[in-house]
Amino acid sequence: MGKTITEKIFEAHVRDRPFTGVAVLSLDVVLCHEITTPIAIADLVWRGKDRVFDASRIKAVIDHVTPSKDSKSATQARIMRDWAHRHGIRDFFDVGRNGVCHALFPEQGFIRPGYTVIMGDSHTCTHGAFGAFAAGVGTTDLEVGILKGVCAFRLPRTIRVEIEGTMPRGVYAKDVILEILRRLTVNGATDRVLEFRGPAVNAMSMEERMTLSNMAVEAGATSGMCMPDMTTVDYLWDHVKADYGEKPRAIDAFRQWHSDTDAAYDSVLQVDVSSLEPVATVGYKPDQVKKAAELHEVRIDQVYIGSCTNGRISDLREAARVVKGHPLAHGVRGILCPATPRVYRQAMQEGLLDVFMDAGYCVTNPTCGACLGMSNGVLAEGEVCAATTNRNFNGRMGRGGMVHLMSPATAAASGIEGKIADPREYLR
């Protein structure tokens, strides 16, 4: 019997099997942000164990509320800053260099195929796009990860998601993952890993794969993984060429992390993207999905383009294609939040920021703020947002607000019309 990529990574990292079905894994990278890390730091200090297992394997960022909005968020930022300084954590990203963690850390080349990665953030599953086992954890797991470099997991089973067909115009990775969520439901993958496979995934860029993997947790999945291939090597090349010299050697090395053809799967879900249309969520759960064209009566107050799901350069380019030459509808606010400083600069150099600003968008600094209703675009009671984020929970972007999740192109089209809109007529 062959093995899945997850089983292979577990075997390569297992440090202890304290009980049947539980593996304590050694960690390659521990990622930290200022919302879930400060209490771990405070607890370590309180225990007299203010240490880190390996400063070079800890990567930290201030991204959720930045620049700080008040004394409390400033205190969280200061705790991170002081901690990074006193432990010599060199990969610490403060104001000016900081961006949304799940866009910034891959961009920095910190995530490699075969790695084990944890972070006190549920969307850590994003990094599975690189063929890493990456999982969101709570603060206690993070604390132990920081101190000991280990984390315990139940061995997850794997759902193979076989994605076939060619992406039609106006359909993006976001539409594909929303379709997968619709079919799996919000707990259809609990204690499972989603393995995204098939020709449509092979044809996707790393940014598109990250969009897929990012929302695996919305089906309850532990991680959402893609097989590392030449696309992965190309994305990482600047960071790995010293290790491999030439790309074929990198490919050979990464191939050890492919699932075997005779690996055992919990189940297989087949998705043909050829027949998909642009979609958006309705209601308060990400598995409640409808065609955008059927939601044209839904009026919106705000468009939000950004987040760890859809704030990367390709997302901004697709949204800009739609926005170009079309102002926001009267009364609609547009917020564009490039996910990292590099994305911001690139968008500026390509003239995309002009496109958005000409249309009436506010361009904010990179931050997670609005997505979870903490800063930079919180909704008022009764307001509706067309958002490229990943959660539409009741109150997520602000108490009493309604969030409709969609692709950047669909969000951009919705901003033009003031109602949820099908982007295809703007993409001719």
Place this chain on the structure above:
Amino acid sequence: MKQFGGRVLFLDRSDINTDEVIPAKYLTEVEKDALKPHLLEDLKLKGFDPSGADVAEARVIVTRENFGCGSSREHAPWALEVNDITVVVAQGFARIFRQNMFNCGMLAIALPRGDIDTIFGLHGRAPVGCGVDLDGRTLTFTPAGAAPVSLPFELGGFDEALVRAGGWVEYADARY
């Protein structure tokens, strides 16, 4: 080890997420006690009083499927803990929330649908108490003035070890 058992708070809905358990606007707190007044304050659920009155007496939550989905925030178990709620009984849990509960030395007990229906069947005007027998792996629900109902539960060896150690930091620190 923590104390387990007491009055039950019934939350009759599936997919209650951690944003509902504790809204993100409180995530800038760096003291767990600051979360206390805000537990479940944004939860909209028929028969539930989000002002805090329903939470005040509760020691155990009984709910449906996929409790604790969404954000990884351990502020959710902490908000329960500082309100002396150390047990959640549900038909199912989101992975991170469940692990966070055990990592804090608290109990996230999953029961089959039929058992959850049985417990909700006890929910009426009178308060329901819940006793937890960890060694005997039994939950006993007692509605005031009525006969108790006992239900067996399963607990993995690792989960039990965490509960008995008082949490994952204690366990891992002694071992790794």
